[in-house]
Amino acid sequence: TIICLITVTATRMVSPAIALAFVPLLLTVIIRYRFYFVLLYRAVLVRIWKDCVSGLSREERAYQYVLTHATPGDPDSILDTFDNWCSKVEFISNIGPKKGKILDRLLMEQSPLVVLELGAHCGYSTVRIARALPLGARLYSVEMDQRNAAITEKIIRLAGFDDDTLIVNPSDEVIPRLQSDYGLERLDFVFMDHWKKCYLPDLQMLEGSGLLGKGSVIVADNVLFPGAPKFLRHIRKSGLYEWKIHRATLEYSKGIRDGMAELVYQGIK
Numbered sequence: 290t291i292i293c294l295i296t297v298t299a300t301r302m303v304s305p306a307i308a309l310a311f312v313p314l315l316l317t318v319i320i321r322y323r324f325y326f327v328l329l330y331r332a333v334l335v336r337i338w339k340d341c342v343s344g345l346s347r348e349e350r351a352y353q354y355v356l357t358h359a360t361p362g363d364p365d366s367i368l369d370t371f372d373n374w375c376s377k378v379e380f381i382s383n384i385g386p387k388k389g390k391i392l393d394r395l396l397m398e399q400s401p402l403v404v405l406e407l408g409a410h411c412g413y414s415t416v417r418i419a420r421a422l423p424l425g426a427r428l429y430s431v432e433m434d435q436r437n438a439a440i441t442e443k444i445i446r447l448a449g450f451d452d453d454t455l456i457v458n459p460s461d462e463v464i465p466r467l468q469s470d471y472g473l474e475r476l477d478f479v480f481m482d483h484w485k486k487c488y489l490p491d492l493q494m495l496e497g498s499g500l501l502g503k504g505s506v507i508v509a510d511n512v513l514f515p516g517a518p519k520f521l522r523h524i525r526k527s528g529l530y531e532w533k534i535h536r537a538t539l540e541y542s543k544g545i546r547d548g549m550a551e552l553v554y555q556g557i558k
């Protein structure tokens with residue numbers, strides 16, 4: 290319909306031959322970027338519409354769904370229910386099941402005892418991380434949005450991970466106080482999934498904090514889409530890390546390429 294309308298309007302303004310010449314171009318654009326259009330529709334248009342009709346935020350809608358469909362105390366059921374909602378009902382930028390499995394594997398391999406999560410949103414990755422940690426490990430999750438943090442808090446409790454620490458503040462205020470306020474001496478594992486423009490300054494802040502030791506692992510999501518080019522340039526040039534990109538697709542989307550960066554700090558401590 291859109292193509293016809295544009296063509297008809299264009300035909301009235303310019304010659305029919307020129308207008309028709311644009312049809313293949315339009316079709317090519319639509320086919321090539323179809324996954325991005327679907328994402329725009331699911332993440333923005335459906336959200337605006339449901340915000341209006343439900344009177345709840347998207348995060349509250351997700352929580353209501355999880356509360357009524359998942360088994361309390363069962364992290365697997367909570368994650369599966371989130372995944373179901375995000376693939377079939379509305380889009381939320383949880384790390385999702387595919388990249389989540391990569392994160393699970395890295396956590397299992399490292400068995401970290403002190404973990405920092407930057408960007409908890411509704412608590413999906415928080416539950417995913419907590420589920421994979423060895424006994425006695427500590428997870429510190431940082432979320433700056435109070436409403437998101439309230440949902441995360443409820444999801445953590447629903448999953449039964451009452452011992453995790455949720456810090457409601459922006460990462461650049463939390464990182465400098467991790468030693469003084471929380472008594473941390475070393476971070477074994479950091480998961481970054483907050484605003485992409487914060488990746489580089491926060492990584493540099495962590496480097497300067499003395500909290501990273503040789504072998505500390507940093508995993509950063511979405512480094513290819515939406516992308517974190519300055520962060521990638523730094524890890525390439527600084528010489529402080531052994532690193533690789535785990536290629537995948539964007540959460541709950543088939544055709545948008547994304548990746549997670551895995552960094553192993555080579556500094557001394």
Ligand SMILES: C[S@@+](CC[C@H](N)C(=O)[O-])C[C@H]1O[C@@H](n2cnc3c(N)ncnc32)[C@H](O)[C@@H]1O
Nearest residue numbers: 383384408410413414433434459460482483484
């Ligand atoms: C992509 S979502 C996180 C998704 C979550 N990691 C998951 O997989 O379930 C990003 C979240 O990071 C939070 N955020 C963004 N910048 C932040 C910052 N500088 N400090 C703390 N939280 C931040 C946002 O409020 C948002 O809730």
